[in-house]
Amino acid sequence: MDAIANAGGERPAIGFDPLSAEYLADPYPFLAAAAAKPAFYCQSIDHWVVTRYRDIRHIFRTPALFSAANANSPLRPPCPMAVKALAEGGFKSVPTLANVDPPAHTRVRKIANVAFTPKRVAEMESFVRELTVKFCDERLRDGHADMVRDFAWALPALVLFRILGVPDVEVPRVKEGSWSRILFIYGQPPESEQVRAAEGLAAFWRLAENLVRDRMTNPRQDFVSDLVKAKDSEGKGLATEQAATIVLNLLFAGHETTTGLLGNAFRRLLADRDSWQAICRDRRLIPGAIEEILRLDTSVIAWRRRTTQQVDIGGVAIPQEAKLLLLLGAANRDPSVFPDPDRLDIRRANAREHLSFGAGPHLCLGAPLARLQGKVVLEEVSARLPDLRLVPGVTLEFAPNVSFRGPLSLPVEWGPSPARSAH
Numbered sequence: 526m527d528a529i530a531n532a533g534g535e536r537p538a539i540g541f542d543p544l545s546a547e548y549l550a551d552p553y554p555f556l557a558a559a560a561a562k563p564a565f566y567c568q569s570i571d572h573w574v575v576t577r578y579r580d581i582r583h584i585f586r587t588p589a590l591f592s593a594a595n596a597n598s599p600l601r602p603p604c605p606m607a608v609k610a611l612a613e614g615g616f617k618s619v620p621t622l623a624n625v626d627p628p629a630h631t632r633v634r635k636i637a638n639v640a641f642t643p644k645r646v647a648e649m650e651s652f653v654r655e656l657t658v659k660f661c662d663e664r665l666r667d668g669h670a671d672m673v674r675d676f677a678w679a680l681p682a683l684v685l686f687r688i689l690g691v692p693d694v695e696v697p698r699v700k701e702g703s704w705s706r707i708l709f710i711y712g713q714p715p716e717s718e719q720v721r722a723a724e725g726l727a728a729f730w731r732l733a734e735n736l737v738r739d740r741m742t743n744p745r746q747d748f749v750s751d752l753v754k755a756k757d758s759e760g761k762g763l764a765t766e767q768a769a770t771i772v773l774n775l776l777f778a779g780h781e782t783t784t785g786l787l788g789n790a791f792r793r794l795l796a797d798r799d800s801w802q803a804i805c806r807d808r809r810l811i812p813g814a815i816e817e818i819l820r821l822d823t824s825v826i827a828w829r830r831r832t833t834q835q836v837d838i839g840g841v842a843i844p845q846e847a848k849l850l851l852l853l854g855a856a857n858r859d860p861s862v863f864p865d866p867d868r869l870d871i872r873r874a875n876a877r878e879h880l881s882f883g884a885g886p887h888l889c890l891g892a893p894l895a896r897l898q899g900k901v902v903l904e905e906v907s908a909r910l911p912d913l914r915l916v917p918g919v920t921l922e923f924a925p926n927v928s929f930r931g932p933l934s935l936p937v938e939w940g941p942s943p944a945r946s947a948h
């Protein structure tokens with residue numbers, strides 16, 4: 526924390542490093558210290574960092590001044606070998622949805638909305654419940670499990686696959702592709718790892734592209750089939766590469782974030798017995814608890830934008846074409862919006878105002894699906910295992926990147942504790 530104590534001073538903060546081991550292990554003390562200044566330049570990642578709720582919400586809602594063009598770009602320019610690996614692997618993703626600005630974004634988003642209707646999501650509830658019950662029966666046995674590796678890792682991917690029309694056997698390949706993408710785009714791996722990540726990302730791209738090409742000739746009852754035939758108001762559809770880019774983005778954003786949400790939810794709720802017991806007693810508290818987890822420990826802790834002209838953020842002049850890192854994790858604990866912000870309060874009246882799904886034109890397309898999965902999983906697990914608890918003394922690990930956050934593993938146990946049953 527000392528390293529960023531000058532965050533409130535005149536000079537830009539140095540030493541704020543969102544990829545350092547200390548930050549990844551527990552970013553919240555760093556975010557609290559960073560929030561002493563509304564914005565500052567961070568040398569280690571060459572981004573301007575924005576910390577406060579109102580500024581970040583304004584940035585999300587003002588695409589003319591704050592472009593989303595860099596939202597899915599590598600944090601730093603990749604090395605030439607990695608660029609070559611991407612090209613040779615056939616990677617042809619084009620700016621399409623999360624990283625284009627209105628009016629181009631408006632057109633594509635309308636098409637994505639058509640193919641990803643609230644009705645399609647609502648219809649998923651019975652499938653999500655069936656799958657959750659199956660996971661509980663098959664994977665939560667014997668008094669101990671890993672709530673992330675055994676449960677939260679695959680479940681959201683299988684839900685998403687059902688919507689997209691991807692076969693279940695693809696879970697390991699999609700998860701591997703997602704890991705490559707996390708490292709390559711949102712991290713800063715050394716050159717040797719960059720090449721491997723670029724190869725993984727290219728393979729991930731080919732999977733999405735093949736899926737799109739298949740549905741163009743063999744349409745089925747699924748999202749990808751709807752997407753390739755959807756038209757905008759002028760009767761124009763998406764180019765193959767645009768459709769494949771959307772599918773690729775969904776094959777990443779549509780499960781990795783929810784795996785993080787579930788991992789963070791179990792971690793925080795099980796560490797706070799009163800909250801856990803409250804949701805076990807009264808499942809009506811669960812939707813509010815999910816919002817509070819999204820606020821307190823979001824699975825997308827930072828997102829990116831780029832300025833289109835010089836701007837003023839809280840009195841700090843930021844140049845044109847500056848890359849911005851928006852600290853959603855800091856905004857969600859801004860005390861001027863959320864009183865006593867570090868406290869988990871599953872009954873917090875305004876928890877839903879968090880910025881974890883963004884805001885404005887790019888507001889997360891999958892938010893209803895993520896919320897649905899959080900609700901169903903907590904309902905089923907809390908009903909079956911009210912004495913579920915964290916295995917004590919475990920050091921949690923997180924993916925080395927600036928945006929996506931959730932424990933990679935979360936050992937839990939239930940029933941008589943091993944120590945007690947030994948006597």
Ligand code: HEM
Nearest residue numbers: 622623778779782786825882883884887888889890891895
């Ligand atoms: C807890 C889970 C999730 C979190 C925290 C999350 C977070 C976010 C954030 C921060 C953005 C950027 C918003 C902006 O730029 O204003 C976003 C966009 C997006 N998310 Fe999510 N997301 C989650 C789940 C999902 C799921 C389940 C899907 C798909 C099934 C999804 C699909 C998308 C898409 C397609 C976009 C781009 C929308 C656009 O640019 O118009 N997300 N999400």
